[in-house]
Amino acid sequence: MEKLIEQFSFGLFFWQLLLLVILLLVLRKVAWRPILNAIEARESGIKDALEAAENAKKEMQNVTADSERLLQEARMERDGMIKEAREMKEKIVADAKALAQVEAENMISQAKTAIEGEKKAAVAEIKDQVATLSLEIAEKVIKGQISDSGKQLKLVEEMVGDIKLN
Amino acid sequence: MEIPTILGAGLIVVGAAFGIGKIGSSAMDAIARQPEASGKIQTAMLIAAALIEGIGFAALFAA
Amino acid sequence: MQKPFYVRFLLVATFLLGFTAFAQDEDASSGNEQGSVKAEIKEFIAHHLLDSHDFTLFTIDEEKNTHFGFPLPVIIWDDGLKVFMSSKFDHGQSVAEVDGNYYALYHGKIVKTDAQGTINYDEEGHATNAKPLDFSITKNVVFIIAVSLLMIFMFRKMAKSYSGSMLPKGIGRGLEPIILYIRDDIAIPNIGEKHYKKYMGYLLTVFFFIWIINLLGLSPLGVNVTNNIAVTLCLALFTYFITAFTANKNYWKHIFWMPDVPVFMKIVLAPIELLGTFIKPFSLMIRLYANITAGHLILMSILGMMFIFKTWIGSSMSFVLASALSFLELLVAALQAYIFTMLSALYFGMAVEEHDDH
Numbered sequence: 001m002e003k004l005i006e007q008f009s010f011g012l013f014f015w016q017l018l019l020l021v022i023l024l025l026v027l028r029k030v031a032w033r034p035i036l037n038a039i040e041a042r043e044s045g046i047k048d049a050l051e052a053a054e055n056a057k058k059e060m061q062n063v064t065a066d067s068e069r070l071l072q073e074a075r076m077e078r079d080g081m082i083k084e085a086r087e088m089k090e091k092i093v094a095d096a097k098a099l100a101q102v103e104a105e106n107m108i109s110q111a112k113t114a115i116e117g118e119k120k121a122a123v124a125e126i127k128d129q130v131a132t133l134s135l136e137i138a139e140k141v142i143k144g145q146i147s148d149s150g151k152q153l154k155l156v157e158e159m160v161g162d163i164k165l166n
Numbered sequence: 167m168e169i170p171t172i173l174g175a176g177l178i179v180v181g182a183a184f185g186i187g188k189i190g191s192s193a194m195d196a197i198a199r200q201p202e203a204s205g206k207i208q209t210a211m212l213i214a215a216a217l218i219e220g221i222g223f224a225a226l227f228a229a
Numbered sequence: 230m231q232k233p234f235y236v237r238f239l240l241v242a243t244f245l246l247g248f249t250a251f252a253q254d255e256d257a258s259s260g261n262e263q264g265s266v267k268a269e270i271k272e273f274i275a276h277h278l279l280d281s282h283d284f285t286l287f288t289i290d291e292e293k294n295t296h297f298g299f300p301l302p303v304i305i306w307d308d309g310l311k312v313f314m315s316s317k318f319d320h321g322q323s324v325a326e327v328d329g330n331y332y333a334l335y336h337g338k339i340v341k342t343d344a345q346g347t348i349n350y351d352e353e354g355h356a357t358n359a360k361p362l363d364f365s366i367t368k369n370v371v372f373i374i375a376v377s378l379l380m381i382f383m384f385r386k387m388a389k390s391y392s393g394s395m396l397p398k399g400i401g402r403g404l405e406p407i408i409l410y411i412r413d414d415i416a417i418p419n420i421g422e423k424h425y426k427k428y429m430g431y432l433l434t435v436f437f438f439i440w441i442i443n444l445l446g447l448s449p450l451g452v453n454v455t456n457n458i459a460v461t462l463c464l465a466l467f468t469y470f471i472t473a474f475t476a477n478k479n480y481w482k483h484i485f486w487m488p489d490v491p492v493f494m495k496i497v498l499a500p501i502e503l504l505g506t507f508i509k510p511f512s513l514m515i516r517l518y519a520n521i522t523a524g525h526l527i528l529m530s531i532l533g534m535m536f537i538f539k540t541w542i543g544s545s546m547s548f549v550l551a552s553a554l555s556f557l558e559l560l561v562a563a564l565q566a567y568i569f570t571m572l573s574a575l576y577f578g579m580a581v582e583e584h585d586d587h
Contacts, residue, residue, distance in 0.1 A: 220512030
């Protein structure tokens with residue numbers, strides 16, 4: 001211990017103190033502050049960049065999701081439109097069919113009534129003609145067979161029977 | 167006077183060496199058990215060893 | 230007993246160890262050879278470990294007192310400032326005369342003497358001559374200045390290389406990880422995220438200062454600044470005063486009036502705690518001093534064994550040992566800087582710690 005105290009050099013202590021203070025102040029100003037600031041700036045820069053990248057990634061995901069959703073919507077809309085169109089088409093077709101049916105039925109019934117009318121008219125005409133014919137025949141028969149009265153009666157009866165058949 | 171001083175110095179060295187050895191072996195054990203904490207253990211080990219060493223040197227100079 | 234010059238030169242050139250800065254005393258001319266070699270080596274080591282007033286790289290011829298080096302200015306306060314060059318001492322061989330006063334070198338210290346340079350001794354063998362206050366630019370001071378300039382140059386360059394780019398260029402590439410290590414593994418864990426910034430300057434400065442100066446001590450220039458108790462005391466005092474001046478109320482409260490213990494214990498604990506605050510920087514001082522001194526002492530003793538054994542087997546043994554020890558010393562140089570910084574950070578952390586849990 002005495003050796004240590006004996007060895008202690010006050011001059012060296014003084015110089016060391018002075019130089020260390022100067023060194024501390026100078027280095028603080030010219031070195032440590034700029035170096036540490038630069039390192040810190042770099043670190044925060046890296047951190048910011050990482051965060052920005054993360055954000056961009058999220059945004060990207062959002063955008064993708066959005067476009068996906070839009071696409072989905074468009075698809076659904078298209079499907080809806082197609083469906084609607086199909087329905088409309090079917091309805092139109094069905095309507096047209098129903099209309100045609102009704103028209104056809106109308107036409108048929110008209111035709112039927114017309115036919116019926118024609119038929120009645122035809123029958124009436126035929127009856128007229130038959131009556132005329134039968135009158136002519138009767139005339140002829142009467143002219144030809146007037147001698148035989150039995151035969152005349154029989155003929156008239158036959159003719160009347162024929163008319164009934166119609 | 168000469169011999170007791172030397173003996174004292176020897177005793178100090180033995181004691182300090184034993185202490186530091188013990189710290190070292192414990193630290194090894196701890197690192198083996200928890201390798202993930204090796205950094206912290208090393209720091210604590212160095213501090214403890216430095217403290218013992220300091221006392222050892224102080225005693226050596228006193229001797 | 231004089232070794233030829235080339236042996237010494239070879240030694241220096243081969244080992245690149247701190248083995249060169251010396252100025253030996255003349256005491257080896259008589260007695261048996263082995264004993265005088267030992268005495269010479271002992272003297273040599275003692276001189277190497279001391280500060281010196283001139284910058285001697287190596288001694289060329291002891292007898293003719295020729296040294297390779299240059300003198301340094303001597304500044305002493307003895308009834309007024311006196312400045313002269315250390316060449317006046319002629320490596321301790323002559324008495325320097327300044328303004329009618331005579332000064333001589335006695336074991337590396339300047340003492341006041343008469344014209345003949347007589348040294349008076351008391352009965353314990355200590356010199357009783359008056360010792361003027363010595364503010365000389367000694368070899369160690371030169372090295373402190375050199376390291377300071379080197380650091381300023383290096384880190385200024387590094388700081389400038391940051392402008393315009395995010396990464397440092399050149400030397401900063403290697404230094405930046407160390408700075409980051411000190412910040413992330415020493416300062417932040419020990420001091421805490423909130424307060425660490427104001428201590429970073431000191432921690433970085435001290436770490437690099439001790440490390441570089443320890444490494445230079447291992448170089449062939451052979452200047453070991455940190456084995457001077459004055460230097461380590463100065464560093465330790467810095468740590469102590471920074472701790473004391475930045476400490477918060479809690480720190481002092483825990484020292485003088487420990488909470489949560491009985492009053493009697495408070496009174497007992499206060500002086501112990503107070504003593505503890507002094508012991509912490511004291512152990513810092515002693516640790517750095519003793520590690521570096523012990524390292525140099527052992528290294529040089531092993532090298533000195535070469536001259537004692539004088540056989541090829543002894544020399545090669547000490548060569549191998551010295552080489553291994555040099556690598557160990559390289560590690561110690563960094564380790565001591567690390568421990569000093571680490572413990573300083575720990576003490577700062579204690580000073581600013583907030584004890585909310587009490």
